[in-house]
Amino acid sequence: MENEFTKVMSERSNEELIKIVTVDTSNYNATAIEAAHSEIEKRAINTSEFEELKEKATLVKTQEVKTSSVDSGVRLLNFTIDFIVWLIIVFIGSFIIEYFIAPSSQSMISFLIYALIFGTYLAYYAIMELKFQKTVGKFITKTKVVKLNGEKPKSGEIINRTFCRLIPFDRISFVFTNNGFHDYVSKTKVVKDSAVKEY
Structure with missing residues (x-):
C-alpha cells in the first residue's frame, strides 16, 4: 500500500x-x-x-x-540559555505568588517561592526533554538528547537524567568533558540534530 x-x-x-x-x-x-x-x-x-x-x-x-557529539562550548551555551529561560519562569511564577495568591504569611510566600524554584528547575528539563528530546537551548543550538547508541531515550532515562542534574557540581562537569555527570549516570549524551535522521 x-x-x-x-x-x-x-x-x-x-x-x-x-x-x-x-x-x-x-x-x-x-x-x-x-x-x-x-x-x-x-x-x-x-x-x-x-x-x-x-x-x-x-x-x-x-x-x-x-x-557528532557536541563540545563543551555548545553545552555551556545550552546551559546559559536554559538558565535564562528558567529564571524568567521563576520570575513570572514569583510575581504570581506574591501578587495574586497572597498567602497570609511571609513564611508561606517564602515556602511557595522555594518550591517554585526547585519544582520549575526539574519540570523544565523533564517536560522539554520528554516531549522534544531538547530544551530551548538545544532548539537554538540544533542539538538533542539521545542514548549512547543514538536512539531516543525512554521516559525513565529522561527522568533519571533530570534528577541527576541535582548532583553537586553537575552544572560545571561538562566544562571539563563533553558529557556531564547527568549524562554519564543516565547513559545519555547530547548530539547534533543531524546525527540522527528522522522522518
Missing part, C-alpha cells in the same frame, strides 16, 4: 531500508516504517541478510553519533 513515504523509501539502498526497520525504528514514524517494509517486500530482500546488515548498520550509527 502506497503512502507519502513510498517514493522516499524506493530511493533507499537495501542496507538503508534494513537499518530503518531494525536499528532506527524509533527515529521514524509508523507510516515511514510501513513504506520501508513494503519496499523490502517489493525487492524480495533476503531476510537472512538482516542480522549481518543490522550489525553493520548499528556500528555505522554508533560511529555517526560518536563523531
